[in-house]
Amino acid sequence: MKERKWTMGRFVVALAYAIAVFGLSSAVAKPVAAPTDEDFAKVEALYAEGISYYKAGAYDQAIERFKSAFRIYQEPNLMYNIARCYEALGDVEQAIGGYSDFLSLPEGNPDARQKATEKLKALMRAREQARAVPISPGSNQTPSADTTQPGTTRPGQSVVTVEAGPSVRHASRWPEWTLIGAGAASVVLGGVFVYLKDQAVDDFHAETDSQKKQDQKDAVNQFHASSIALLSIGGAALISGGLMFLLRDVRISKPAPNGASLQRPPSSLQWQISPWLSRQAAGGAVRWEF
Amino acid sequence: MSAFCRRMTRLTAIALFLGVGWLPACVDLRECDCYQDCQKRFGGMWSVVCKDGSCVKSDVVKLGESDETQKVNCLAPDQDEDKAVLQDSHNYLVATLLPVGGTFDWLGKPMQAAAELAIEEFNRVGGIDGRKFGLLRCDTAGDVKRGTAAARFLVEDVGVKAIVGPAFSGVALNVAQNVTIPNGVLTISPSASSPAITDLADNDLVWRTVPSDALQGKAMAALLRSLTQTAGLQRVLIAFKGDAYGRGLSGVLKDELGADSGITLEELEYADPGDATQGFDPTQVAAEIAGKQDPAHDPQMVVLIGTSEVYEATDTTGNTVNGLIFQTEKQWSNTLATHSAPILWVVSEGGKNDRLMEMLDALPAAEGNPADLAGRLFGTAPGSLEAKNRSSFEQRFIAFSGYQKLEVYAPEAYDAMYLIGYLHATLDSSSGTYSGVDLVAGMPSLTSGTVPIDIGAPQISSVAEKLHAGQSILIAGASGVLHFDAKGDPPGAIDFYWVIQAPEGGFTYQSKLFMWPDEDDPQLYQQDPTAIPVTELPHPYPAN
Numbered sequence: 001m002k003e004r005k006w007t008m009g010r011f012v013v014a015l016a017y018a019i020a021v022f023g024l025s026s027a028v029a030k031p032v033a034a035p036t037d038e039d040f041a042k043v044e045a046l047y048a049e050g051i052s053y054y055k056a057g058a059y060d061q062a063i064e065r066f067k068s069a070f071r072i073y074q075e076p077n078l079m080y081n082i083a084r085c086y087e088a089l090g091d092v093e094q095a096i097g098g099y100s101d102f103l104s105l106p107e108g109n110p111d112a113r114q115k116a117t118e119k120l121k122a123l124m125r126a127r128e129q130a131r132a133v134p135i136s137p138g139s140n141q142t143p144s145a146d147t148t149q150p151g152t153t154r155p156g157q158s159v160v161t162v163e164a165g166p167s168v169r170h171a172s173r174w175p176e177w178t179l180i181g182a183g184a185a186s187v188v189l190g191g192v193f194v195y196l197k198d199q200a201v202d203d204f205h206a207e208t209d210s211q212k213k214q215d216q217k218d219a220v221n222q223f224h225a226s227s228i229a230l231l232s233i234g235g236a237a238l239i240s241g242g243l244m245f246l247l248r249d250v251r252i253s254k255p256a257p258n259g260a261s262l263q264r265p266p267s268s269l270q271w272q273i274s275p276w277l278s279r280q281a282a283g284g285a286v287r288w289e290f
Numbered sequence: 291m292s293a294f295c296r297r298m299t300r301l302t303a304i305a306l307f308l309g310v311g312w313l314p315a316c317v318d319l320r321e322c323d324c325y326q327d328c329q330k331r332f333g334g335m336w337s338v339v340c341k342d343g344s345c346v347k348s349d350v351v352k353l354g355e356s357d358e359t360q361k362v363n364c365l366a367p368d369q370d371e372d373k374a375v376l377q378d379s380h381n382y383l384v385a386t387l388l389p390v391g392g393t394f395d396w397l398g399k400p401m402q403a404a405a406e407l408a409i410e411e412f413n414r415v416g417g418i419d420g421r422k423f424g425l426l427r428c429d430t431a432g433d434v435k436r437g438t439a440a441a442r443f444l445v446e447d448v449g450v451k452a453i454v455g456p457a458f459s460g461v462a463l464n465v466a467q468n469v470t471i472p473n474g475v476l477t478i479s480p481s482a483s484s485p486a487i488t489d490l491a492d493n494d495l496v497w498r499t500v501p502s503d504a505l506q507g508k509a510m511a512a513l514l515r516s517l518t519q520t521a522g523l524q525r526v527l528i529a530f531k532g533d534a535y536g537r538g539l540s541g542v543l544k545d546e547l548g549a550d551s552g553i554t555l556e557e558l559e560y561a562d563p564g565d566a567t568q569g570f571d572p573t574q575v576a577a578e579i580a581g582k583q584d585p586a587h588d589p590q591m592v593v594l595i596g597t598s599e600v601y602e603a604t605d606t607t608g609n610t611v612n613g614l615i616f617q618t619e620k621q622w623s624n625t626l627a628t629h630s631a632p633i634l635w636v637v638s639e640g641g642k643n644d645r646l647m648e649m650l651d652a653l654p655a656a657e658g659n660p661a662d663l664a665g666r667l668f669g670t671a672p673g674s675l676e677a678k679n680r681s682s683f684e685q686r687f688i689a690f691s692g693y694q695k696l697e698v699y700a701p702e703a704y705d706a707m708y709l710i711g712y713l714h715a716t717l718d719s720s721s722g723t724y725s726g727v728d729l730v731a732g733m734p735s736l737t738s739g740t741v742p743i744d745i746g747a748p749q750i751s752s753v754a755e756k757l758h759a760g761q762s763i764l765i766a767g768a769s770g771v772l773h774f775d776a777k778g779d780p781p782g783a784i785d786f787y788w789v790i791q792a793p794e795g796g797f798t799y800q801s802k803l804f805m806w807p808d809e810d811d812p813q814l815y816q817q818d819p820t821a822i823p824v825t826e827l828p829h830p831y832p833a834n
Contacts, residue, residue: 197317204319205331208338210346217319217344224317 035073043069050081059085076105080112087119092130096123096279104276106287120277173248179241186234193227321345323379325448326424329366330377336366336426339447348447350439359566360439363391364428375413376424382417382714384409384707385426385444387437387455387465387477393563393604394432394597396645398457400697401480402427404768405454407690408707411747418714418754430456432564432597437461441469451726452476452710454703458564458597459484460533466496476726478709480702483672484538488777494730499702499709499769500672501782503535505815506638507542509670509784509805510593511551512817513636514543517591518552525554527582527589529575529614531596533562539595539638556582556589560614563599572603576617591634592618600637601646612657615641615667616649620658639671642698642787642799650789651796664789664797671698673785673803679745683768705767708745712736712765715757732757737773739764781807 035043050065063085070078083098099120102108200223204216274285320343322328328345332338337351354361367373375381386405389398406425413422428444430437437456444450446469453475456462462482467490470477476495479487483503490496517523528543530536540557547553560575561568582589594600594614601613611617615635635641650667653659683704684696693700716732717724739762743749756763765772774780787801805817 201317201319205321208332208335208345208347210341210344210349213344213346220317220319 039072043073043075046072047078054081054085054088057088059089074105076102076108077112079105080108080116083116083119087123092123092127096120096127099123100276100278104274104278104285106274117277124279173245176241176245176248179237179244183234183237183239183241186230186237188234190227190230190234193223193230197223197227319344325383326377326379326381329373333373333377334366336364337362337443339443341447348443350443350447354436354439359433359435361436362428362440362443363431363436364426364440364443365390367425372413372425375422376426378422378424380420381422381424383424383426383448383450384710385428385448385450385453385455386703386707387428387430387440387444387453388457388703389430389432390427391429392431392433394457396598396643397481397699398429398432400691400693400700401454401457401703403691403693404480404687404700404704405707407687408704408711410690412711412750415747415750418711419719421714423711423714426450430458430461432458432461434461434464434565438464438468441465445469445473445475450475451724452478452713452729454478454480454706454710457481457699458533459487459535459538460562460564462496462498463487463490463534466490466492470726471495474725474727476710476713476729478706480706481699482535484534485542486534486538488779492778493727494733494778495726497706497709497730497733497774497778499705499767499772499780500699501784502779503539504542505782505805506670506672506784507539508546508815509786509817510539510543510636510638511546512805513668513670513786514547514553514591514593515551523553523590525556525589526591526593527556527558527579528593528595529558529560529579530594531562531599532559532568533564535597536562536595540593543593543595558582560596563597563603569606570599570603571606572599572611572614572617573605576614576621579614579618580621589633591636594635594637594641596638597640598643598645600640601643601649612649612653615646615663616653616658618658619660619663620656633666635667635669637667637669639669639698641667641669642671642801647789647792647797647799664791667789669787669799670804671785671787671801673783673801673806679766679768682746701768705745705765705769705772708765708767709733709736709772711750712753712757712763715754719758733774735760735762736765738762742766742771783807 046065046069050062050069053059053062053065063082066078066082066085069075070082079098079102083095083102086094086098099116102116103113103120197220200216200220204213204220207213207216274287276283276285321331322340322343322345325339328338328340329336331345337348338345339348348362350360351362367376376383386402388402388405389395390402391398406427409423409425412418417423426444426448428440430440437458438461441453441456444453451474453470455477456465456479459482462477462479463484463486466477466487469475471492474493474495477497479496479498479500481500482498483500483506485502485504485507487496487498488502488504514523514526528540530540536559540559544555544557547555558575558578560578561570563570579592596614599613600615603611603613605611612620615637650659650664655661680696680701683701687693687696687700687704691700710729713729713732713736716735717728735757742764743753743766745765745767753763770780770782772780783806784804785801786804787799789797790800792798803818805815807815
């Protein structure tokens with residue numbers, strides 16, 4: 001899975017967008033906790049069990065393990081493995097559904113996607129053929145484009161390693177928006193005090209009465225102190241919020257216990273075009289997460 | 291978000307906060323370091339001064355706005371070029387403190403014009419060491435309180451170190467004792483002639499370019515003694531203004547006459563017209579003088595020691611009325627048949643004035659101007675020792691000021707400002723600040739030379755070079771050679787003046803040098819007895 005690379009241009013655009021939308025106080029999305037290390041450990045364990053059951057030909061148990069893992073962490077490749085198990089069981093409809101679901105999800109192993117596409121085509125062809133050819137009683141023919149016997153693997157066919165994919169659900173960004181909004185408001189208010197300070201300075205320089213001049217001087221210092229405080233606090237809040245916003249989804253590589261590559265999801269600030277294929281229709285999905 | 295990102299964000303926020311926090315907590319509102327900075331910022335508003343780095347209106351001026359007796363009135367420069375000089379903190383700052391407003395503006399305005407001419411000549415040649423002179427002109431109105439308030443403004447708020455003025459002795463003494471001496475500021479008066487100034491404990495900070503009245507007192511005493519011998523003068527009334535000038539001159543006159551002069555002296559001190567608290571009433575004073583003219587007293591001569599009130603005064607309601615001479619003559623004329631004969635007037639320099647000549651020509655006899663009055667008016671006044679630079683100064687003064695002739699004390703004011711200008715050339719150029727004490731320390735360099743150098747713009751640069759080189763000079767000023775005695779008094783001459791018919795009609799005064807310093811010893815004086823045209827009193831009285 002390739003890393004997201006940040007260019008200066010993307011950073012500036014992102015920061016400008018964040019500042020321009022000041023005033024937002026909270027995000028709409030309901031906060032969802034990101035998967036923890038413990039969750040990943042569970043997924044690893046379930047995945048390992050699923051692989052074991054798959055190799056042993058216990059496809060139902062394997063499906064159950066893979067589904068449990070998917071509930072914890074929505075890794076698209078798990079969906080591929082589920083579809084593979086259904087195919088091994090000969091359940092064409094479930095297999096077609098599984099492969100379709102897999103292809104509708106973003107990310108996913110590219111090889112798996114290629115294979116899933118081919119398998120989907122083959123299964124659908126087989127299903128059509130099955131509908132066209134009457135099945136004689138007692139026949140054990142089941143349309144299968146690629147039947148895998150329990151415990152065996154077709155030559156050239158590899159077990160797809162479970163790989164973690166990008167998370168499809170992201171934590172709410174209300175802390176960042178709160179900081180950015182409050183910071184921008186503070187900066188604007190600081191700017192107002194700078195203007196008031198400049199006005200007071202002009203009045204001070206134009207005045208010649210000593211008492212009035214002292215009053216103006218006090219006003220200048222008060223406005224100046226207020227503007228400094230507001231600008232500094234606002235600036236700090238803006239930068240903090242912006243940094244938090246941009247750096248929330250940085251991917252960090254971490255090796256899985258069984259040698260498989262277990263990666264955190266990359267940053268989701270990107271455009272994604274996903275072709276999908278289902279029984280009823282086919283098309284593509286454009287996705288932009290931020 | 292990873293622990294690394296959270297940590298990085300926190301560090302960024304803290305760094306930003308601290309970085310911004312180092313910005314100055316207060317705005318630098320400093321506007322000025324000196325008066326000139328405020329003049330630059332508020333050009334034309336002479337009352338705005340620099341206090342604690344801010345340009346504010348002077349407290350002394352604000353006080354004067356609510357209390358008329360301490361009103362401060364000054365003038366900023368008129369011309370843009372002069373304004374620019376005043377607004378440049380690189381330049382020196384000097385001031386005049388003269389009666390340029392009110393009753394005595396006839397005396398103060400010519401002196402101020404002469405001082406301005408001196409400044410113009412210095413600035414035309416680039417000043418001293420490239421530093422020109424900014425001039426601030428303030429009015430005393432001839433009043434002690436207002437003069438002192440104006441001096442406070444100049445010294446305490448503006449920060450001038452040298453002042454030409456005040457004009458009147460009473461104002462000069464009060465200003466010196468209460469403002470300039472305590473603050474180390476040099477004053478050079480062109481006309482304050484009271485003998486009291488000679489013995490003032492002034493830390494060498496009070497000078498004058500006019501001789502002490504001690505000389506005029508000597509001259510008056512010589513006049514009276516002469517008339518005693520030649521015209522049978524026996525009874526004299528001395529009427530004098532109740533200020534330092536009047537008391538000083540009358541005191542010297544009495545001392546010079548002594549007890550064995552053969553003259554019966556009576557004294558009459560009248561309220562100082564320049565002091566509003568004394569309530570000067572010219573009619574009342576004239577009545578007191580006229581009241582002396584009775585068989586029991588019958589002064590043959592009135593020595594009148596005053597200023598403009600001798601011919602024109604302001605009464606208690608603020609109206610301008612005829613002065614003491616005319617009011618006394620008017621009251622005498624009413625009693626002439628029963629009491630007295632007309633008498634001789636001997637007036638100090640206050641009578642040497644064009645306005646008196648106009649009134650002699652214009653006033654009817656019924657207003658105290660009998661036909662023979664002009665023939666009975668005489669006086670003594672400070673004269674000029676040398677005519678050489680006086681005439682050239684007169685031409686420049688007339689061209690610069692617009693006056694038709696050289697006015698009284700204008701040469702002295704011109705010389706005073708030149709002294710101040712040259713004293714700045716004796717300063718240590720490496721020091722940024724200086725005081726009046728630093729200035730006056732250079733006075734010996736200006737007065738101990740041997741060959742006098744003519745006063746004027748062409749000599750300024752060469753004189754400055756000589757002074758920088760540590761040489762001593764002697765200035766031949768417009769009023770005479772500027773050398774001073776041990777007490778800071780210049781030598782002087784006294785003219786005797788009298789009234790004559792002017793060729794073009796009306797009256798004018800004519801003068802002749804009567805007393806002058808000895809060439810070998812300026813402390814000694816010579817006199818010309820023939821200068822006095824009076825050979826007999828108009829109506830000699832038999833001795834009582």
